Amino acid sequence: MSTNAGTVEPGSRQNATASLLSGSGDELRAAFGHLKRRIGRMVQKSLQRPIVIAPQDEERLPGAFIIAPFRSGTTLLRFILDSHPQIAAPPETFLFAHLLAPLRDERTTGAMWNVGFHREVLARALGDYGRGFLEAYASSKGKRFWIEKTPSYVEWLPELAEAFTDVRFLLLYRHPFDIVRSMMERDMARTQPEIAALRDHYPSAFATCCAYVAREHAAMLRFQRQHPAVVYELRYERLVDAPERELAAACAFLGVSFDPQIVRFDETRHDLGFGDEKINETRSIVARTGTYGDWSAQERQEAAGYLRAPLEALGYAV
Amino acid sequence: MRETWTRGDLGLPLGRIKRRVGRIVQKSLQRPIVIDRHAQEPIPGAFIIAPPRSGTTLLRLIFDSHPAIAAPPETLIFPHLLGALREERVTRAMWNAGFHREFLARSLGDFGRSFLEAYARTKQKRFWIEKTPSHVEWLPELYEACPDAKFLLLYRHPFDVVRSMQERKMMETQPRLTAWLRDHPTRFSACCAYVACQQEAMLAFEARHRDSAHAIRYERLVAEPEDTLRQACAFLGLDFAPQMVDFASARHDIGFGDEKIHETQEIVPRLDTFAGWSEAERTEARRHLRPCLDALGYQSGLTPRAAAAAITS
Numbered sequence: 278m279s280t281n282a283g284t285v286e287p288g289s290r291q292n293a294t295a296s297l298l299s300g301s302g303d304e305l306r307a308a309f310g311h312l313k314r315r316i317g318r319m320v321q322k323s324l325q326r327p328i329v330i331a332p333q334d335e336e337r338l339p340g341a342f343i344i345a346p347f348r349s350g351t352t353l354l355r356f357i358l359d360s361h362p363q364i365a366a367p368p369e370t371f372l373f374a375h376l377l378a379p380l381r382d383e384r385t386t387g388a389m390w391n392v393g394f395h396r397e398v399l400a401r402a403l404g405d406y407g408r409g410f411l412e413a414y415a416s417s418k419g420k421r422f423w424i425e426k427t428p429s430y431v432e433w434l435p436e437l438a439e440a441f442t443d444v445r446f447l448l449l450y451r452h453p454f455d456i457v458r459s460m461m462e463r464d465m466a467r468t469q470p471e472i473a474a475l476r477d478h479y480p481s482a483f484a485t486c487c488a489y490v491a492r493e494h495a496a497m498l499r500f501q502r503q504h505p506a507v508v509y510e511l512r513y514e515r516l517v518d519a520p521e522r523e524l525a526a527a528c529a530f531l532g533v534s535f536d537p538q539i540v541r542f543d544e545t546r547h548d549l550g551f552g553d554e555k556i557n558e559t560r561s562i563v564a565r566t567g568t569y570g571d572w573s574a575q576e577r578q579e580a581a582g583y584l585r586a587p588l589e590a591l592g593y594a595v
Numbered sequence: 596m597r598e599t600w601t602r603g604d605l606g607l608p609l610g611r612i613k614r615r616v617g618r619i620v621q622k623s624l625q626r627p628i629v630i631d632r633h634a635q636e637p638i639p640g641a642f643i644i645a646p647p648r649s650g651t652t653l654l655r656l657i658f659d660s661h662p663a664i665a666a667p668p669e670t671l672i673f674p675h676l677l678g679a680l681r682e683e684r685v686t687r688a689m690w691n692a693g694f695h696r697e698f699l700a701r702s703l704g705d706f707g708r709s710f711l712e713a714y715a716r717t718k719q720k721r722f723w724i725e726k727t728p729s730h731v732e733w734l735p736e737l738y739e740a741c742p743d744a745k746f747l748l749l750y751r752h753p754f755d756v757v758r759s760m761q762e763r764k765m766m767e768t769q770p771r772l773t774a775w776l777r778d779h780p781t782r783f784s785a786c787c788a789y790v791a792c793q794q795e796a797m798l799a800f801e802a803r804h805r806d807s808a809h810a811i812r813y814e815r816l817v818a819e820p821e822d823t824l825r826q827a828c829a830f831l832g833l834d835f836a837p838q839m840v841d842f843a844s845a846r847h848d849i850g851f852g853d854e855k856i857h858e859t860q861e862i863v864p865r866l867d868t869f870a871g872w873s874e875a876e877r878t879e880a881r882r883h884l885r886p887c888l889d890a891l892g893y894q895s896g897l898t899p900r901a902a903a904a905a906i907t908s
Contacts, residue, residue: 367692375679379672384851388671388727391850392714406706414692427688470684550691551684 327395337405338412341531342437343426344500345449346493347469348459350513351426353542353562354449357524358424360545363533365415368550369427376407377436404440422533429471431493434500444507445531448497451513452593453490453584454569454577460486483576487583494587517564637705638712641831642737643726644800645749646793647769648759650813651726653862654749657824658724660845661836665720668850669727670710676703677736704740722833729771731793734800738807745831746804748797751813752893753790753884754869754877760786783876787883794887812891817864 343358343366345351359366379385380400389399411423424447430437437446465472466482472489479485501508509530515523520540528535538544543560572580581588581595588595643658643666645651659666679685680703686696694702711723724747730737738746766772766782772789779785801808809830816823825835838845843860872880881888 369688370692371682371685371688372679375675375682375685378675378678382671382675385671385675388669388851389710391848392667392670392710393717393848394710394713402706402710410689410692410694410702417693548691548693551688 327393327398337408337443338415338421338423339444339532340408340411340415340423340425341445341447342430343424343447343449344431344434344497345426345428345451346431346456346490347428347465347472348456348463349428349449349451350516351428351449354447354511354516355424355426356542356545356547357520357539359547360539360542361422361528361533361536362538363420364422364424364531365411365418365420366424366426366547367411367414368548370410370425371427371429371551372410373407373425373427373437373440374429374433376403377433377440379403380436380439400436400439401442404442408441408444422531431496432471434496438500438504438507446500446504446508447511447527447531448501448508449511449513449516450494450497450591452566452569453487453494453587454572454580454593454595455513455566456490457483457486457580457584458569458572459565460489484579484583487580491583491587494584494591498587498590514564514566517562517566520562635712637708638715638721638723639743639745639832640708640711640715640723640725641745641747642730642741643724643747643749644731644734644797645726645728645751646731646756646760646790647728647765648756648763649728649749649751650816651728651749654747654811654816655724655726656842656845656847657820657839659847660838660842661722661828661833662838663720663833663836664722664724665711665715665718666724666726666847667711667714668848670725671727671729671851672710673707673725673727673737673740674729674733676707677733677740679703680736680739700736700739701742704737704742704744708741708744722831731797732771734796738800738804742807744807746800746808747827747830748801748808748810749813749816750794750797750810750891752866752869753787753794753887753891754872754880754893755813755865755867756790757783757786757880757884758869758872759865760790784879784883787880791883791887794884794891798887798890814864814866817862817866820862 343351343354355366355368358364379389380396380403386396386399390396394402408423411425415421415423434446460466460469460472461483464482466476466485466489467473472485475489476482476485479488501510509527511523511527521537524539525535540562569577569580577595587593643651643654655666655668658664679689680696680700686699689699690696708723711725715721715723734746737744760766761783766776766786766789772785775785775789776782779788801810809827811823811827820840821835821837824839828835840862869877869880887893
């Protein structure tokens with residue numbers, strides 16, 4: 278091994294340690310230099326100051342996320358709230374599943390930390406950036422409150438809460454059997470990527486849908502326990518049964534005045550997007566409850582097996 | 596069978612059709628939304644593009660030693676952001692909400708750049724350079740998002756790249772690379788295919804975006820650093836700075852991919868590392884990499900050392 282003073286054969290720590298042990302003058306000096314640099318870098322790294330991104334000066338518009346699995350009535354709720362004179366609820370964006378992905382990837386948060394951006398700064402920056410789209414949408418509608426619903430966000434609840442410290446969450450629950458029934462009708466175990474990803478782990482499409490809903494409701498219930506102050510729980514069944522009462526309470530939670538007009542959502546224009554195929558033909562609130570009435574005892578039993586926890590926690594009958 | 600039709604029966608579908616047509620018209624008239632929030636003057640920058648083990652960290656430390664350039668450790672953030680452009684469901688959903696693809700792409704690029712600009716500002720420099728080896732897999736989206744950025748494409752003899760990736764067991768350990776193992780009989784073969792795919796993507800990008808791209812050869816960089824860097828700086832619109840060659844004297848922030856190089860005090864050429872390969876290995880590597888070898892002038896029989904000489908002569 279030939280080493281000049283001050284230059285370590287770039288290769289390995291073993292070289293340095295071996296040199297220390299064998300100890301010829303040049304090698305010893307090189308090994309010490311190596312250790313000194315290594316310690317110096319460690320100190321430098323620990324002293325590195327975090328970079329702070331100044332928050333945008335302009336006032337942020339308040340907002341909320343509608344959180345629920347697919348087929349829970351989120352589009353109905355979006356159309357209703359979008360009918361409010363102060364609230365803009367765009368079609369689902371799917372954007373946050375990408376924007377928040379860096380927070381779920383430890384390598385990326387580690388890499389960003391190395392550059393000087395600590396996790397809190399990164400999370401806030403991602404939230405502020407994503408929010409810009411929703412605020413721009415609200416402003417373009419002349420409104421001052423935004424509501425975003427994308428069903429796949431159930432899986433991003435922890436990161437959403439990290440990225441947004443001042444938004445609210447409307448958790449919309451519906452009887453899990455009705456959800457499964459609706460998913461089966463639309464063949465979502467095959468067509469919806471989030472659900473299709475689970476298909477291989479379960480014996481049937483039916484079981485896949487049941488397991489999916491159980492997972493999503495579990496995530497929502499957990500989030501609700503952890504962040505009670507920013508969560509409002511809505512029930513699809515109450516929403517379709519007594520819309521005024523349920524919506525007045527939701528508006529109070531959001532800090533916007535209740536406008537009874539919003540129940541007649543069909544009188545207002547709404548931008549259209551995914552998940553809106555059926556509802557935009559609908560002119561009024563139509564209750565779709567107990568849709569699983571024709572399930573066999575065996576189907577009910579299988580579904581109950583997967584969904585016992587949410588059924589019990591939410592007080593739904595089997 | 597129904598025998599009589601009432602007004603209601605006819606009215607319903609007509610109303611439906613009317614609404615449906617109305618909504619289509621409404622949708623087509625919807626105007627795109629534009630967000631304009633440029634708090635600060637943007638800072639220009641460039642991306643170093645190369646497969647892993649091409650010498651990107653060496654190049655980063657060299658550029659980071661330039662008094663006007665800040666080159667942070669790899670950020671890994673762009674692929675996450677650009678994922679939104681690669682998923683059609685997202686671009687269509689955003690279009691539905693009023694944000695057209697072009698705007699979304701520029702916005703994502705500006706946002707990603709804002710981290711690099713903030714970094715450059717804290718270092719009081721006026722140009723940023725970002726190197727994250729996985730960016731090579733995101734070239735089309737990266738260009739779409741950052742059309743004003745410059746792209747430094749770093750090529751190294753693909754056999755040396757493969758050799759180094761093999762040594763670090765990258766195909767087995769890097770989650771995004773393990774997918775390549777599925778389609779190839781051996782790790783070696785998967786690694787060759789991966790490097791071929793990336794270098795071919797770089798060559799295609801270079802051909803398409805001549806004004807934005809500048810090719811750097813690892814072999815030439817280590818043989819004639821000053822000349823190579825002078826040309827690169829000229830391309831970036833910056834003056835060459837002699838400190839660059841003496842990169843070990845400057846302080847650099849440390850990150851992923853820097854484990855080995857930050858012990859290095861000077862440019863050490865690593866050429867011909869594949870000298871110990873068997874003829875079978877060479878044949879297999881050539882099978883995947885012939886187009887790259889030919890396009891880059893690494894003739895099959897020529898060693899990188901000889902190739903470097905051929906390039907520099």
